[in-house]
Amino acid sequence: MTGVAEISAAWAPAGAAVLLGVAAAAAALDGALAARADGRPLRAGVGLPVAETARLFRQRRRNTVSADVLLRWIGVGGLLVVALLKAAVVPLGGAVLADLPTGLVWFNALDVTVWALVWLVGWGQNSAHALVGGYRFLAQALAYELPLMFALTAPAVAAASLRPADIVAAQADLWFVLWMPVAFAVYCLALVGFSVWGPLETPVGADVAGGVLADLSGIDRWLVLVGRWTLLTAGAAFGVTLFLGGGAGPLLPGWTWVLLKTAVLLAALVALRRRLPALRPERIQAAAWLGALPLVLLQVLVVSVVVVGRS
Amino acid sequence: MDLTARLARAAVARASVLVVEVPGWVSTRWAAAAELRRRGWRAATSPADADVLLVCGAPGPRLAQACDAVWSQLPGPRARADVVGSDAVGAALDRAAAALVDAGQQRREAHGRPLEPVMGPPAEPSDAGDGDRHQDGPNEGGSDHGDTDHGDTYHAGSDHAGSDHGDTDHGDGDMAPGGIPLAGSGGEDRDGLEMDVLSVPLGPVLPHWPAGLLLHCTLAGDVITGARAEVLGPADGVPTPGNPRGSAPDRLDRAATLLALAGADAAATTAARLRDATLVGDEVARLAGAVDRLHRRVHRSRLLRWAMDGAGHLDAAQLDLDPCRSGTVHDRLVGLLADACAALGGAPVTRTPTPVDALPTVLAGLEMGSARLMVASLDVDPAAELDPAGAA
Known part of the structure; x- marks a missing residue:
């Protein structure tokens, strides 16, 4: 009924390659914009993901005294795994790796594991700045998680399903972003929050010497950096599925539309990033609980009333 | 060209440099920052x-x-460069790049290094016999001797690789896994909960931090409950290149530091580039216009004001500071940019630097991020304190 078919798990490596490719493109755009701000040509910064990867692959792993190596390793490696598992439920046009009837809940559950992973990276290093970074992430997550859950609820209520493919099909007439803009805005804020990125990157901020990244080097640092970019990319792709009509669009095949819309959303976030200051957890707490949460609850109420009225 | 060499070339295109400024050599650091930007390299956040x-x-x-x-x-792979004059920076970074690419030399050097992290030296001088080192001591929030023992390290605890020498003088080595004393307990947090207490030094090697400043902090979670400040000075008998305090590049540099700590990348880059432009002697009228635009942009930004002002309002009179320090961190940032405009207009304003001894009182009770913004906004000048004559 929805025209989405689950494809063989043999396609998983290709899916991972697409996710990493789009994430690298976003990082390249970020590098290009930084180069332009520095007064150098745009193309001088495009090679940033390649140069940084080469640098970190060459670098030795650094250890700290009495580090909790196992916990640190779980956190460092886990972020990329979570991003891949999130991307698995995103329908790419007519194909999806895992057509879960509860795909939305799957996404949200993975999102909560990020709490543990970032904290473990911060805790496992046995280092003061990394620990402060870990504290900051927990406080930040406390601010974005509940608004995020309700923002995810709105499209699910409208589509009367938790299955991403059904949510895409329910947007055939009208994209959800047009009549639930508050939920979309809150989703985008939470997206940069769980990706520890942009204005919500204070857990790795310059004011705490890199925070949870403070004592990571070599492949460990690469995995966390890539984990953050892929979480952002997977989150943007899921946002396209929930709010921007997924693969809907004229002429081109569905999968191109998903990639195109994801790229546009990512580009908008990257372009905005440099203009926004860091929002530290203690600053956003009141805004999240007293502003975003009531607003998104109102949004869910409006959506529910519309759905009941229609039926 | 083989793969290893290509990887090395690609890596050096974006080398990351940890810049240490010795009090008195701010002009050398500025030269280094301009050189990094020219090469497309970047400043490191930690070792x-x-x-x-x-x-x-x-x-x-x-x-x-x-x-x-x-x-x-x-x-x-690593390289070290020690430079004194600002004209030597370019050549030193060229040598560093060559050393980073030289795989053979890097391999030989790595061979001699210990595999496991080693303990570093204590942050306290070895002869600090002032008798205030008590284990699990009462947390004297805000007092001068906030740290309970010399269990602190140079780079802000980010190096438990270089942690302290574990309280051997207290005979409780068995309570110090890996030579690190356990976090003390008993600190009362603001909300009345009992918190672990950590002794953590901030500085002297820390990006966006006053040169040579070493702040021995007592942390409860991420809140500074007490601190003691000292300044680690330059070598005797080496003439410093003079102190440009109050000049346009000095004001712009402090504004850039503050903006970078606040995460406002675009504005921080603009301020840093304007600082470099004033140093190479760009046309003053054009620069004054650009600084004025930045000043107005920062002044107008409500989001930046809201994001920066976690530390609240400071009353300068109460702390016996220059009256211009009153207000919030954002007020002082706007003040720095206004001073830069005035200096470019040929009417530099003289401000008394905030003495480092005032910091412990100001910082007690602040979250670490707010504390960093506070320190950067207060116009601290360790070089002038070491050499009062040079500051005049």
């Missing part, structure tokens, strides 16, 4: 993030010891 350690100026014995401790924490 683990760095490929190159660049020491600007001639450090005194304790600061040199801190630099050595940080050097031992660079993961490698």
Whole structure:
């Protein structure tokens, strides 16, 4: 009924390659914009993901005294795994790796594991700045998680399903972003929050010497950096599925539309990033609980009333 | 060209440099920042993030010891450059790049390094016999001797690789896994909960931090409950290149630091580029216009004001500081940019620097991020304190 078919798990490596490719493109755009701000040509910064990867692959792993190596390793490696598992439920046009009837809940559950992973990276290093970074992430997550859950609820209520493919099909007439803009805005804020990125990157901020990244080097640092970019990319792709009509669009095949819309959303976030200051957890707490949460609850109420009225 | 060499070339295109400024050599650091921007390199946030350690100026014995401790924490491939004059920076970074690419030399050097992290030197001088080192001591929030023992390290605890020498003088080595004393308990947090208490030094090697400042902090979670400040000075007998305090580049540099700590990348880059432009002697009228635009942009930004002002309002009169320090961090940032405009207009304003001894009182009770913004906004000048004559 929805025209989405689950494809063989043999396609998983290709899916991972697409996710990493789009994430690298976003990082390249970020590098290009930084180069332009520095007064150098745009193309001088495009090679940033390649140069940084080469640098970190060459670098030795650094250890700290009495580090909790196992916990640190779980956190460092886990972020990329979570991003891949999130991307698995995103329908790419007519194909999806895992057509879960509860795909939305799957996404949200993975999102909560990020709490543990970032904290473990911060805790496992046995280092003061990394620990402060870990504290900051927990406080930040406390601010974005509940608004995020309700923002995810709105499209699910409208589509009367938790299955991403059904949510895409329910947007055939009208994209959800047009009549639930508050939920979309809150989703985008939470997206940069769980990706520890942009204005919500204070857990790795310059004011705490890199925070949870403070004592990571070599492949460990690469995995966390890539984990953050892929979480952002997977989150943007899921946002396209929930709010921007997924693969809907004229002429081109569905999968191109998903990639195109994801790229546009990512580009908008990257372009905005440099203009926004860091929002530290203690600053956003009141805004999240007293502003975003009531607003998104109102949004869910409006959506529910519309759905009941229609039926 | 083989794969290893290509990887090395690609890596050096974006080398990461940890810049250490010795009090008095701010002009050398500025030259280094301009050079990094020209090459497309970047400043490191911590020793683990760095490929190159660049020491600007001639450090005194304790600061040199801190630099050595940080050097031992660079993961490698690594290169070290010590420069004094600002004209030597370019050549020193060229040599560093060549050393990073030289795989054979890096391999030989790595061979001699210990596999396991080693303990670093204590942050306290070895002869600090002032008798206030009590284990699990009462947390004297805000008092001068906030740290309970000399269990602190040079690079802000980010190096438990270079942690302290574990309280051997207290005979409780069995309670110090890996030589690190356990976090003390009993600190009362603001909300009345009992918190673990950590002794953590901030500085002297820390990006966006006043040169040579070492702040021995007591942390409860991420809140500073007490602190003690000291300044690690330059080597004796080496003439410093003069102190440009109050000049347009000095004001712009402080504004850029503050904006970088606040995460406002676009504005921080603009301020840093304007600083570099004033140094190479761009047309003053054009610069004055650009600084004025930045000043108005920062002044107008409500989001930036809201994001920066976690530390609240400071009353300068109460703390016996220059009256211009009253207000919030954002007010002081706007003040720095206004001073830069005035200096470019040919009417520089003289401000009394905030003495480092005032910091512990101001910082007590602040979250670490707010504290960093506070320190950067207060116009602290360790070089002037070491050499009062040079500040005039």
